[in-house]
Amino acid sequence: MMDIKMEDQKTQTKTTQSLTMVQAINDALKTMLEQDETTILLGEDIGKNGGVFRATEGLQEQFGEDRVIDTPLSESGIVGTSIGLAVNGFKPVCEMQFMGFIYPAYDQIMTHASRLRMKTMGHYSVPMVIRAPYGAGIRAPEIHSDSMESIFTHMPGVKVVCPATPKDAKGLLIAAIEDPDPVIFMEPMRSYRAQREEVPTEKYQLPIGKGEKIKEGDDVTIITWGAMLSVAKQAAEQAESQGIGCDVLDLKTLYPLDRNLIAESVQKTGRAVIVHEAHQTGGLSQDILSVINDTSFLYLRAPIERVTGFDVPVPFFALEDHYLPTAKRVLSSIEKAVHF
Amino acid sequence: MMDIKMEDQKTQTKTTQSLTMVQAINDALKTMLEQDETTILLGEDIGKNGGVFRATEGLQEQFGEDRVIDTPLSESGIVGTSIGLAVNGFKPVCEMQFMGFIYPAYDQIMTHASRLRMKTMGHYSVPMVIRAPYGAGIRAPEIHSDSMESIFTHMPGVKVVCPATPKDAKGLLIAAIEDPDPVIFMEPMRSYRAQREEVPTEKYQLPIGKGEKIKEGDDVTIITWGAMLSVAKQAAEQAESQGIGCDVLDLKTLYPLDRNLIAESVQKTGRAVIVHEAHQTGGLSQDILSVINDTSFLYLRAPIERVTGFDVPVPFFALEDHYLPTAKRVLSSIEKAVHF
Amino acid sequence: MEEQFPIIKVMDDEGKLVDPDVQIDSELVKKLYYHMTRIRLFDRKAISLQRQGRIGTYPPYEGQEAAQVGSVMALNGGDWVFPTYRDHGATLTFGADMVRTFLYWNGRAEGCVPPEGKNIFPAAVPIATQIPHAVGTAWAEKRKGTDHVALVYFGDGATSEGDFHEGLNFASVFQTPTVFFNQNNRYAISVPVEKQMHSKTIAQKGLAYDIPSVRVDGNDVLAVYEETQKAVKRARQGEGPTLIEAVTWRTGAHTTADDPTKYRPEAQGESVVHPLDRLERLMKNENLWDEAWINQVQLELENEVEVAVEAMENYPKANPEDLFDHVFETLPEQLDEQKQSYLDLIGRG
Amino acid sequence: MEEQFPIIKVMDDEGKLVDPDVQIDSELVKKLYYHMTRIRLFDRKAISLQRQGRIGTYPPYEGQEAAQVGSVMALNGGDWVFPTYRDHGATLTFGADMVRTFLYWNGRAEGCVPPEGKNIFPAAVPIATQIPHAVGTAWAEKRKGTDHVALVYFGDGATSEGDFHEGLNFASVFQTPTVFFNQNNRYAISVPVEKQMHSKTIAQKGLAYDIPSVRVDGNDVLAVYEETQKAVKRARQGEGPTLIEAVTWRTGAHTTADDPTKYRPEAQGESVVHPLDRLERLMKNENLWDEAWINQVQLELENEVEVAVEAMENYPKANPEDLFDHVFETLPEQLDEQKQSYLDLIGRG
Numbered sequence A, B: 001m002m003d004i005k006m007e008d009q010k011t012q013t014k015t016t017q018s019l020t021m022v023q024a025i026n027d028a029l030k031t032m033l034e035q036d037e038t039t040i041l042l043g044e045d046i047g048k049n050g051g052v053f054r055a056t057e058g059l060q061e062q063f064g065e066d067r068v069i070d071t072p073l074s075e076s077g078i079v080g081t082s083i084g085l086a087v088n089g090f091k092p093v094c095e096m097q098f099m100g101f102i103y104p105a106y107d108q109i110m111t112h113a114s115r116l117r118m119k120t121m122g123h124y125s126v127p128m129v130i131r132a133p134y135g136a137g138i139r140a141p142e143i144h145s146d147s148m149e150s151i152f153t154h155m156p157g158v159k160v161v162c163p164a165t166p167k168d169a170k171g172l173l174i175a176a177i178e179d180p181d182p183v184i185f186m187e188p189m190r191s192y193r194a195q196r197e198e199v200p201t202e203k204y205q206l207p208i209g210k211g212e213k214i215k216e217g218d219d220v221t222i223i224t225w226g227a228m229l230s231v232a233k234q235a236a237e238q239a240e241s242q243g244i245g246c247d248v249l250d251l252k253t254l255y256p257l258d259r260n261l262i263a264e265s266v267q268k269t270g271r272a273v274i275v276h277e278a279h280q281t282g283g284l285s286q287d288i289l290s291v292i293n294d295t296s297f298l299y300l301r302a303p304i305e306r307v308t309g310f311d312v313p314v315p316f317f318a319l320e321d322h323y324l325p326t327a328k329r330v331l332s333s334i335e336k337a338v339h340f
Numbered sequence C, D: 001m002e003e004q005f006p007i008i009k010v011m012d013d014e015g016k017l018v019d020p021d022v023q024i025d026s027e028l029v030k031k032l033y034y035h036m037t038r039i040r041l042f043d044r045k046a047i048s049l050q051r052q053g054r055i056g057t058y059p060p061y062e063g064q065e066a067a068q069v070g071s072v073m074a075l076n077g078g079d080w081v082f083p084t085y086r087d088h089g090a091t092l093t094f095g096a097d098m099v100r101t102f103l104y105w106n107g108r109a110e111g112c113v114p115p116e117g118k119n120i121f122p123a124a125v126p127i128a129t130q131i132p133h134a135v136g137t138a139w140a141e142k143r144k145g146t147d148h149v150a151l152v153y154f155g156d157g158a159t160s161e162g163d164f165h166e167g168l169n170f171a172s173v174f175q176t177p178t179v180f181f182n183q184n185n186r187y188a189i190s191v192p193v194e195k196q197m198h199s200k201t202i203a204q205k206g207l208a209y210d211i212p213s214v215r216v217d218g219n220d221v222l223a224v225y226e227e228t229q230k231a232v233k234r235a236r237q238g239e240g241p242t243l244i245e246a247v248t249w250r251t252g253a254h255t256t257a258d259d260p261t262k263y264r265p266e267a268q269g270e271s272v273v274h275p276l277d278r279l280e281r282l283m284k285n286e287n288l289w290d291e292a293w294i295n296q297v298q299l300e301l302e303n304e305v306e307v308a309v310e311a312m313e314n315y316p317k318a319n320p321e322d323l324f325d326h327v328f329e330t331l332p333e334q335l336d337e338q339k340q341s342y343l344d345l346i347g348r349g
């Protein structure tokens, strides 16, 4: 991690450092541990080991076993006790070692974390973050590669966030920790070390609920997030070389959706290709489709295309490249939309 | 339960009896317990007590404690041990007392029941049924009223079935038990005793994956299932009195969807209103929307309307009538679609 | 194991002190009597309201008054209580509002809002899920350096759930000041404890975690009070969690929707002396039975309950706005749209 | 509790019999030696293949050979084995195909398909989830009236999960013929057992369910074999489940992606005598060490492993069709469409 001074637009001196996403996450956690003594981290192997992806590296050493807590192997226990901690003055940031191991905690999230504010008309709330590395593509064993955001976007009372870049990861994670409500924070593990970016060393937040247009083009809107962003960008470049202009949207927050961003773009292009690695049936693509239906029906010039993981269990890794959306599949859908 | 002899179309003599849905379910279970000695029932309070809704009434008495098994209060244990039973020659039919109590078993269903066939390339399979009464409207306590089909329709490897009538309930439950793969069988508890119907006493199956047109009309397609069917029908009748003709579709199976039924109707009417009581974001309405997008884009004359539970936790019962779709809300959406 | 965990009693069924030399605190006894009477009146009223269709399905706790009052009275103001749906006898005693408690059983979220300064969680409906909450909350108190404890109620059936196990393990590993208070009323709806577990006691389950545990006569309010006090004291002193099994009996149905004659042998429970009767016997034996005071308490409490019922029934109707307004601190735009269009439709826009 | 569950040994670290009068079965000892050597060769080969990028992330079991071989050898053909990702030493010994075992670690579903007639479940990756399966499967055998049993492997970390608890409770309530075989290798990835639980033994967790339990030296293959045999015998005779804690030591990393020097004190484990060395000492002490046979076994097994590696590497490539074809018995139309359009796209349509 190299410290660099940079001049920003407002001619103010800011310090940044070149970080990978996993380093940016580490930096966000460190920032919050420093600045807010109620922030605590809980999870399996996050202490001495620094997390199986090194996201919490060095943090227990710096902040002690009391704030960076190795828990028993017990996801429901982690989330359940964190609910108690959150209600009673702390901001627990729980790590689920992989998203595929969040399922034992589903009950606690569904019946309590997401509902406690509603149940008590605001008397109790659960300001808690659940971090979960997700997604396929790193040759991990079974169950380590799931991308099940839909079971949380469908759950009222939780927000779901998923950054695609180091800078977004830090700003969104800090926002998630400071959010007064539970946030599922999905981390695209195959992007953990894919890219470095200048990330401000200071504490900053990015707004939950806001996406961003990453690339501008007139013919088709590509909507995606997380690890699929690079696949979408690749396909968009290939499309442009064929003269097809693409708007590429990075949603960043999966609930609540940035509907304006989607609507404005699709109203311009009249076509949309949605890309995600979760299974198609019940995937977030369906919700995005409904945003377009609701806001942009009369603008549509072709059926909306979806390029997603298939409706099959995420396979053992020998087949994962066939499971995951590829630039080729995205390009083929772009062409289908444009040539409808 | 009254026994009646009826002449059917093929002039064959069939016996039917007038049953409520919960009786029809009881009858299906009894039929399978009689005809297939590998069928066993597991659940909380299903034995002496006959189930909190009486769905298993009399079955333990008739078939013994060994086949109608009161288990410990342990949903993950019920499903987890049933996976073992299913792999080793039995057909477990598990009752989750309410769908809101299925969450502790989500992990077992997601990481094993749904994947075991895939994992072993067909060497092991899990022919198992999970029955789950679902839905609001009966003034039940908290968590008793959830309708979370989407977390299962999004899960590759399981089928999801939801009957709306006594006759369908029996035929579909028998089909589910005889299905070689895991089936989530959702029972609309507020329809349990809402209606009686002549139900054949014999064993019969209705096809999983097939819906039915319940009512014919030219202007708009109303798509629904389970407890919302009666709400949809009510709204359709009110619409017809205004001269708006409605196709009303009962999907019956939520995965895999009967796409032809949906497409044919929407291609005729050009308009669709989807009604379900689950939350809108991530709800099955989004998948149906995508079926229409994929199959009937050029036929659409108005944006697709969705009338669903709101994106809020199912409330305590004093507010549940505000949460649930009503005929009024459906009618309003029908009008919106027609007057677009 | 049963020998390792004998059922601790202070008085016998006849209200005789097991150890005649023990000094009893007459003020305490009167307080316990007062609260047990109070919650019994609430309970019986609630059953009758349900029968008249004036509230929803209701789970009575009759028979468990000693377990609930004896345990919760061992707590202080800053402590935390984690009830199930059957423990509003305890929460009422701890300071929950009676009107709101009725409202809860009428399907109102208002029933989950505790009085300011009273740390009472909403009743847990999914079995055993509250157990980890009580561990986390107690852990927070320990982290803050207070001497507050958390007491969590759960039934015999709850011990079969994974959350029971995970919660106790966390409490043991992090030595949180949590009191696990089990009411073994012998049934989980229709399932007798003999089918819930093969072990003869619930107390022995503490051995798995090296959590000290004790078995107490749950119908002996003094024994419950004493054993809970010991556990609370240990917790306050940083000596970690305790598991208490209070052996008791649910006199009535699981809920007003349940018919226990379907599954409970008729004679079972016949010999159980109701905890209030037992306390009455003790008070008579110990010359604490003051007929005038008893009558006055009875009248006062009947009146309190009547007034609460009236307040519940005159309570402003539930607002559909509340469906939306407490999902998040700030309503997301798309949810606000759902709210506005619904309010428009029903003419409240 | 530690006194209640002493660690049972047949031999000491020097390979001396604890009870010198005991008769040992020399054929058995040779079989155990053979299998332990075989799976060690597999394990070391797999690590080296992973280092060369020829297979994926791999979890070594070195140090646990006695626990795995000793336990699984106590089973018969019709019995069931439920392994975790670290128990392919056991499954290989039980009859799993070596080529397919390599394939598994190369991301192939083929690795989960057991040979016909061998009841081996796919390795459970989500911790503790396999425990209820072993209970259900054993229950099925009991229902069918066979004397087959199910043996399930799990680690020290697994005891913290709810499924451990729910599984043991079911086994206890329904008295299923299940052997719960815990390998306490002192770590769950980086978390030492002292942070996993406050209790000093895992065996004591059986007390919660009245499940007989025993603590055995997991590096003493004869002790493991004997204690597992006893448990299996009890299960076959309808006497229900047993919990075995085999205290052992993971010599290497959690997986090839893990660096144990980050979290394990350097000296820890130094004094552990490797189970194969211990067995060698015993064999020498008992005059069972036949150098010629040893060398022959070594050569034979090295060859077996090499041949398996070659077969793995020459195995036909994974078919994209297999993504779709095993989700259901019959492919639903909409899934078939996904399949066809994907195959078209990649030119296999």
Ligand SMILES: Cc1ncc(C[n+]2csc(CCOP(=O)(O)OP(=O)(O)O)c2C)c(N)n1
Binding pocket: B044, B073, B075, B097, B101, B104, C086, C125, C126, C127, C154, C155, C156, C157, C158, C159, C185, C187, C188, C189, C250, C254
């Ligand atoms: C997770 C879950 N499963 C099932 C139920 C349905 N249910 C409500 S109460 C109950 C029995 C609880 O028994 P116990 O824990 O002994 O408490 P008691 O009712 O006797 O006070 C059951 C099965 C539930 N509420 N939660």
Ligand SMILES: Cc1ncc(C[n+]2csc(CCOP(=O)(O)OP(=O)(O)O)c2C)c(N)n1
Binding pocket: A044, A073, A075, A097, A101, A104, D086, D125, D126, D127, D154, D155, D156, D157, D158, D159, D185, D187, D188, D189, D250, D254
């Ligand atoms: C439910 C779940 N949570 C987390 C993980 C990640 N994980 C894989 S192995 C492991 C440690 C397991 O330790 P233990 O049970 O002692 O078995 P060992 O690896 O020592 O054989 C963890 C946390 C997982 N596989 N499943």
Ligand SMILES: [Mg+2]
Binding pocket: C155, C156, C157, C183, C184, C185, C186, C187, C188, C189
């Ligand atoms: Mg009970």
Ligand SMILES: [Mg+2]
Binding pocket: D155, D156, D157, D183, D184, D185, D186, D187, D188, D189
């Ligand atoms: Mg271990």
